[in-house]
Amino acid sequence: MRNWLIGAAFLAVVACKQEKKEDPVKEAVEEVSQEVAAPNWEVLFDGSSFDEWHYYNGGAVTEPWKIEDGAMVFYPPKERNGESYNLVTNKAYTNFVLQLEWKVVEGANSGIFYGVEEADKFGQPYATGPEIQVLDDENHPDAKNGTTHQAGALYDMVAPSEKTVKPIGEWNSVEIMVNHQENQGYVIQNGTKIVEFPVNGEAWARMVENSKFKGWEGFGEYQTGKIGLQDHGDQVAFRNIRIKEL
Numbered sequence: 001m002r003n004w005l006i007g008a009a010f011l012a013v014v015a016c017k018q019e020k021k022e023d024p025v026k027e028a029v030e031e032v033s034q035e036v037a038a039p040n041w042e043v044l045f046d047g048s049s050f051d052e053w054h055y056y057n058g059g060a061v062t063e064p065w066k067i068e069d070g071a072m073v074f075y076p077p078k079e080r081n082g083e084s085y086n087l088v089t090n091k092a093y094t095n096f097v098l099q100l101e102w103k104v105v106e107g108a109n110s111g112i113f114y115g116v117e118e119a120d121k122f123g124q125p126y127a128t129g130p131e132i133q134v135l136d137d138e139n140h141p142d143a144k145n146g147t148t149h150q151a152g153a154l155y156d157m158v159a160p161s162e163k164t165v166k167p168i169g170e171w172n173s174v175e176i177m178v179n180h181q182e183n184q185g186y187v188i189q190n191g192t193k194i195v196e197f198p199v200n201g202e203a204w205a206r207m208v209e210n211s212k213f214k215g216w217e218g219f220g221e222y223q224t225g226k227i228g229l230q231d232h233g234d235q236v237a238f239r240n241i242r243i244k245e246l
Contacts, residue, residue: 045241071239088226095246113228125228131155160194
């Protein structure tokens with residue numbers, strides 16, 4: 001009897017393992033559901049409104065930004081009258097993980113900022129906020145100005161370790177982590193970690209000193225600041241934007 005019970009228990013365990021192994025679709029669905037429901041994530045753009053954003057040093061988001069197929073899309077206006085249409089979050093962040101997707105049209109340039117300080121004296125998000133480059137590497141001339149200007153780079157400071165950007169018209173996934181307590185930052189583009197960097201202290205100061213931002217008042221000095229999306233005069237789209245504070 002004892003041997004029979006042991007054998008039955010063994011067969012039950014094997015059957016459970018086989019059932020689990022033989023249903024990969026169910027496992028994948030459950031994994032995605034758990035990810036979507038993961039705690040501590042704050043949705044910054046759900047595909048339906050600009051409620052979490054406003055214009056840098058300005059008001060509510062209007063054209064030339066539009067919402068199309070669950071994405072926020074920037075269409076550069078033909079006439080500007082000196083206006084810029086950079087977006088920043090309503091809320092400021094210090095230590096965080098930011099996730100989003102972006103895509104560009106041929107020859108387009110844009111960027112993702114963090115640590116942005118809003119003030120009239122600065123005028124543009126890039127005056128204070130370090131930038132993760134968004135670019136058509138194949139066709140935009142800035143890509144020829146060195147690898148620190150290519151897609152996924154910490155702009156003009158840290159180049160991607162490898163080229164992971166997708167062809168124009170395809171969505172690129174990006175994860176950006178900034179942690180001032182640990183003095184660590186990174187960029188994961190399309191599943192590969194391509195950039196790592198310090199975010200404060202002497203190591204950060206040396207990077208700034210060796211970049212185009214040398215001597216810029218306020219650049220990279222605000223540990224708590226807004227997230228920004230750049231109007232660089234080209235069509236660009238962003239979607240699935242969320243952030244988790246650390």
